[in-house]
């Protein structure tokens with residue numbers, strides 16, 4: 671059997687994601703001085719939480735007669751769309767910008783997707799993907815801005831609530847375009863965790879939510895300068911901005927160096943490789959960000975924290991080693 675399926679979802683079918691474990695981390699707890707629990711989304715078959723939301727979107731569309739899937743993403747969204755389409759027996763076209771490394775195209779072809787290279791940046795690839803998807807039988811997969819994507823991501827909180835004996839005092843998640851955080855916040859409302867604060871982590875140079883919250887309006891940043899490329903949305907979705915007004919969300923930034931340092935420490939502590947996008951959330955512990963929030967009184971006393979280990983496939987030992995040298999770690 672390839673994977674463990676979770677309970678039936680709103681389509682009445684088995685979801686395409688697996689139930690991931692929520693584990694207690696002894697090394698991170700020792701480091702933090704409080705209990706740290708990890709929701710291991712890096713264990714999803716396509717490598718990240720993305721399959722929850724994109725799987726839900728594709729599955730619902732398939733039920734409504736969709737015949738083809740198109741997505742523009744050289745990252746984890748594309749991988750999730752290709753994987754979901756394969757499981758649903760639908761052809762998938764994934765459009766990549768020319769800057770995407772060859773190994774990503776190969777991973778997509780391994781999922782039986784057609785790979786088209788078009789445009790120098792994601793926006794150009796996306797324009798082309800939108801054109802391809804004009805046919806009404808075709809599903810255009812947006813990587814973070816769709817209600818079915820948020821609904822799919824909610825499931826990770828529903829699982830964590832069942833897996834944890836008692837609710838955490840704080841939840842930590844990374845933010846790119848805000849699809850993950852929207853799903854986490856919606857899930858928390860759904861399971862009665864609406865009162866628990868969330869720390870939303872971005873890296874400097876991929877900080878569109880932080881800028882939007884500071885300017886009190888959905889804002890577009892001029893460019894992505896962080897190494898955490900998959901946090902690289904220029905504009906957050908309106909949904910995440912609106913949810914941040916209704917729920918206690920503390921937006922924090924870490925440097926690329928802190929995100930890479932967290933990836934390296936996590937690799938040693940837990941023997942798992944994750945992308946810098948995920949390192950940003952782990953840096954909330956390894957760089958003392960949660961402890962600082964606690965001592966500044968922005969967070970109450972923390973007895974336990976839940977970190978969403980969002981994962982990511984675009985990481986190798988070689989890449990981590992290169993960053994280690996570049997950031998003098």
Ligand SMILES: Cc1ncc(COP(=O)(O)O)c(C=O)c1O
Nearest residue numbers: 746846847848849850900980982
């Ligand atoms: C590993 C990983 N973490 C976090 C994110 C951010 O997710 P979102 O764009 O839904 O905020 C992404 C997005 O691609 C990702 O691939």
